[in-house]
Amino acid sequence: MASPSPSRSSRASYQRLPRDERRDQILGVARRMFTELPYAEVSTAAIAREAGVQRGLIHYYFGTKRELFLEVVRGLTVDYSGQAPPPDARLSTAETVDLCVRLFLDAAEANADTWLAALDAEGFGQDPELRRIVNKTRDITVEHMLTMLRVPDPTDTLRAVLRAYSGLAEVATRQWLQEKTLGRAQVHTLLAGSLLALITDIAPAVERT
Amino acid sequence: MASPSPSRSSRASYQRLPRDERRDQILGVARRMFTELPYAEVSTAAIAREAGVQRGLIHYYFGTKRELFLEVVRGLTVDYSGQAPPPDARLSTAETVDLCVRLFLDAAEANADTWLAALDAEGFGQDPELRRIVNKTRDITVEHMLTMLRVPDPTDTLRAVLRAYSGLAEVATRQWLQEKTLGRAQVHTLLAGSLLALITDIAPAVERT
DNA sequence: CGCACTGTTGGCGTAGCGCCAAGAACGTGT
DNA sequence: ACACGTTCTTGGCGCTACGCCAACAGTGCG
Numbered sequence: 430m431a432s433p434s435p436s437r438s439s440r441a442s443y444q445r446l447p448r449d450e451r452r453d454q455i456l457g458v459a460r461r462m463f464t465e466l467p468y469a470e471v472s473t474a475a476i477a478r479e480a481g482v483q484r485g486l487i488h489y490y491f492g493t494k495r496e497l498f499l500e501v502v503r504g505l506t507v508d509y510s511g512q513a514p515p516p517d518a519r520l521s522t523a524e525t526v527d528l529c530v531r532l533f534l535d536a537a538e539a540n541a542d543t544w545l546a547a548l549d550a551e552g553f554g555q556d557p558e559l560r561r562i563v564n565k566t567r568d569i570t571v572e573h574m575l576t577m578l579r580v581p582d583p584t585d586t587l588r589a590v591l592r593a594y595s596g597l598a599e600v601a602t603r604q605w606l607q608e609k610t611l612g613r614a615q616v617h618t619l620l621a622g623s624l625l626a627l628i629t630d631i632a633p634a635v636e637r638t
Numbered sequence: 639m640a641s642p643s644p645s646r647s648s649r650a651s652y653q654r655l656p657r658d659e660r661r662d663q664i665l666g667v668a669r670r671m672f673t674e675l676p677y678a679e680v681s682t683a684a685i686a687r688e689a690g691v692q693r694g695l696i697h698y699y700f701g702t703k704r705e706l707f708l709e710v711v712r713g714l715t716v717d718y719s720g721q722a723p724p725p726d727a728r729l730s731t732a733e734t735v736d737l738c739v740r741l742f743l744d745a746a747e748a749n750a751d752t753w754l755a756a757l758d759a760e761g762f763g764q765d766p767e768l769r770r771i772v773n774k775t776r777d778i779t780v781e782h783m784l785t786m787l788r789v790p791d792p793t794d795t796l797r798a799v800l801r802a803y804s805g806l807a808e809v810a811t812r813q814w815l816q817e818k819t820l821g822r823a824q825v826h827t828l829l830a831g832s833l834l835a836l837i838t839d840i841a842p843a844v845e846r847t
Numbered sequence: 848c849g850c851a852c853t854g855t856t857g858g859c860g861t862a863g864c865g866c867c868a869a870g871a872a873c874g875t876g877t
Numbered sequence: 878a879c880a881c882g883t884t885c886t887t888g889g890c891g892c893t894a895c896g897c898c899a900a901c902a903g904t905g906c907g
Contacts, residue, residue: 445872445885467765469678472863483887488865556676589819590828593810597832600805601798610798611844618847619799622840623806623832631831635820638827654854654903681894692856697896699854 452490455480460501464546468498499558505543506566522578523625529577530620533598534613541606567595578628590632597623661699664689669710673755677707708767714752715775731787732834738786739830742807743822750815776804787837799841806832 446454458480462471473494477484491497520528571591575583598620605616655663667689671680682703686693700706729737780800784792807829814825 442871443886448885451885473865474863484864485866485888486886489885492865494864585819586824589810589813589817589824592819593806593813593828596809597802597806601802604798604802608798610794610801612847615795615798615844615847618844619802619840622843623836626835626840627832631828631835634831635824635827638821638824651902652855657854660854682896683894693895694857694897695855697898701896703895 451482451486455482455487455490456497456500456504459497460504463498463501464505464542473497499562502559502562505546506562518579522628525578526625526628527621529574530617530624533620534602534617537602537606538613545603545607567592570595574624580628584636586636587632590627590635594624594627660691660695664691664696664699665706665709665713668706669713672707672710673714673751682706708771711768711771714755715771727788731837734787735834735837736830738783739826739833742829743811743826746811746815747822754812754816776801779804783833789837793845795845796841799836799844803833803836 455476459471459476462476462479473487474484476497477487487494487497491500517525568588571588574591575588580587601611601616601619604611605613611619664685668680668685671685671688682696683693685706686696696703696706700709726734777797780797783800784797789796810820810825810828813820814822820828
């Protein structure tokens with residue numbers, strides 16, 4: 430929209446940017462569009478138009494539309510697993526669970542749009558690469574929980590149980606942020622209660638099975 | 639693959655079928671292909687080829703490729719919510735929960751492919767129609783559970799909690815059928831224990847929140 | 848036996864993506 | 878200052894796939 434601003438003499442026919450800068454710019458536009466519309470309804474032409482570049486440039490940076498999309502998803506799924514609070518040995522299990530849930534909900538609330546978009550990207554057909562990304566993210570969350578809860582020697586079974594729990598957490602969060610059928614406090618009660626029951630009672634029972 | 643079998647005199651250039659028959663045939667082929675490959679990698683041409691018809695016929699019956707896909711998803715998501723066993727007043731809550739989980743797992747195991755495909759179809763971008771279908775299916779499952787458990791007057795909050803539970807069930811089932819990190823008995827313990835805890839303790843607590 | 852009805856074909860128009868060669872801005876050495 | 882090589886950017890070609898539609902063919906009815 431802005432004029433080319435040719436502060437120098439010759440009027441440049443296009444503006445040349447350093448590699449990372451242009452890349453990030455395109456990625457930002459793509460991110461916004463992919464979180465607003467379904468994959469098929471976002472054309473590379475539209476992305477290029479909004480970014481003010483030619484379509485071919487997208488291929489130059491990302492190869493294919495799908496790879497661009499995957500890059501966007503990768504960006505979406507790393508945000509809310511970054512800051513790990515230090516585990517506190519003085520807290521009881523119930524208190525730790527409560528803290529864990531609060532942090533989780535804080536993160537979800539802070540960037541609700543991104544959160545929901547990331548969940549929606551999940552299950553895009555049978556795409557193995559996409560599944561890998563989502564699983565990896567879920568595993569990071571699980572490890573995160575294990576650390577906070579100071580579980581001595583987590584078994585693979587416990588990890589699987591917690592992965593299932595993350596499924597509960599995702600749908601519950603959606604009930605809150607999207608469907609509005611639950612309030613934040615209610616989701617908190619639900620998630621904290623479930624997690625506590627899982628860790629203290631159910632997971633041990635599953636281990637014994 | 640079979641020869642046109644022109645039992646009558648004139649060799650027919652194509653075989654004409656009654657509306658529903660042809661429709662179901664195409665739907666069957668589409669169903670198989672969509673459960674094997676991601677949406678974008680299934681072309682209408684491929685579906686038509688495998689069904690032994692011209693591509694245009696698909697449009698005649700279903701309008702667009704997306705509508706065909708949605709029709710397939712609708713078909714996938716009604717199967718395992720059909721047969722509702724009669725609620726038995728003599729069973730305790732724990733026993734009923736156990737039965738409920740067993741039936742669920744039976745259904746999932748019986749058609750594992752279909753089940754997983756249905757879950758994968760979920761979250762296909764932001765498609766509102768697809769989201770509606772999935773939500774509706776989930777709601778049917780929830781009502782199903784409510785009936786079996788003979789809950790007197792289910793509140794919307796309880797429904798939301800059970801919807802979240804279905805998220806847990808989905809991921810847990812996938813841990814069993816797909817990732818193989820849990821056995822059937824373990825998933826059973828997990829789902830039964832969680833559902834019981836949710837109904838007896840957690841859901842009431844959420845109601846009070 | 849002709850006639851309307853509808854399942855079915857085959858092809859046209861178009862949109863979108865992958866790719867590539869030429870061109871333009873920029874840094875560098877001379 | 879000027880040529881040169883590098884890297885970013887453009888513009889367009891080719892192909893695939895989808896939506897659409899007019900014509901055709903099989904089928905039942907009067």
